[in-house]
Amino acid sequence: MGAGKTTVAGLLGDAWDVPVRDTDADIVASTGREISDIFVESGEDAFRELEGAAVTAALAEHEGVLALGGGAVMRESTRELLAEAPVVFLRVGLTDAVKRVGLGVGRPMLLGNVRSRIKTLLDERTPVYESVATHVVETDNRTPDEVAAEILELLA
Numbered sequence: 467m468g469a470g471k472t473t474v475a476g477l478l479g480d481a482w483d484v485p486v487r488d489t490d491a492d493i494v495a496s497t498g499r500e501i502s503d504i505f506v507e508s509g510e511d512a513f514r515e516l517e518g519a520a521v522t523a524a525l526a527e528h529e530g531v532l533a534l535g536g537g538a539v540m541r542e543s544t545r546e547l548l549a550e551a552p553v554v555f556l557r558v559g560l561t562d563a564v565k566r567v568g569l570g571v572g573r574p575m576l577l578g579n580v581r582s583r584i585k586t587l588l589d590e591r592t593p594v595y596e597s598v599a600t601h602v603v604e605t606d607n608r609t610p611d612e613v614a615a616e617i618l619e620l621l622a
């Protein structure tokens with residue numbers, strides 16, 4: 467969270483002139499509920515089921531750029547589906563992530579102490595992100611435009 471997946475996906479879509487999808491936005495659109503409401507009302511497991519279905523649908527239907535939710539690749543079936551595609555891991559360090567998410571509003575996985583929650587998630591997830599990625603791009607101290615420019619070069 468705060469790596470810039472949604473932001474950078476939009477820039478790549480503009481640069482390549484291709485459609486962009488975002489699994490978080492797809493879940494909100496298909497359920498008519500905000501992500502934080504899904505977590506509160508139905509729990510994380512229910513959200514992860516919806517997310518798995520959203521990734522499956524997007525990878526089947528969509529040609530363009532797909533931004534995933536920050537926890538999507540923790541699901542094995544999602545990792546398997548992604549094996550067919552170039553996958554860019556936008557790396558963000560703790561300090562920049564904390565600055566970018568602010569109080570973490572609308573990000574239920576950050577409830578409590580935002581800094582400590584981000585540290586825990588980064589520690590748990592970084593090895594998984596690295597295992598799924600075909601490309602790793604550093605985002606600390608770089609603007610979204612600079613990040614997108616590197617990806618355009620990597621995937622040219």
Ligand SMILES: Nc1ncnc2c1ncn2[C@@H]1O[C@H](COP(=O)(O)OP(=O)(O)OP(=O)(O)O)[C@@H](O)[C@H]1O
Nearest residue numbers: 467468469470471472473535536566605608609610
């Ligand atoms: N490289 C960057 N430098 C500074 N701010 C950034 C950068 N990338 C994104 N941001 C800002 O950080 C915030 C979070 O970005 P964004 O929503 O794109 O992250 P995300 O990875 O999609 O997060 P989530 O996993 O919660 O969906 C936004 O306010 C965005 O403008």
Ligand SMILES: O=C(O)C1=C[C@@H](O)[C@@H](O)[C@H](O)C1
Nearest residue numbers: 490501535536537573574575
């Ligand atoms: O990192 C996570 O687990 C999440 C990231 C967001 O993109 C949303 O998918 C949701 O807030 C959960």
Ligand SMILES: [Mg+2]
Nearest residue numbers: 471472490533
């Ligand atoms: Mg996002």
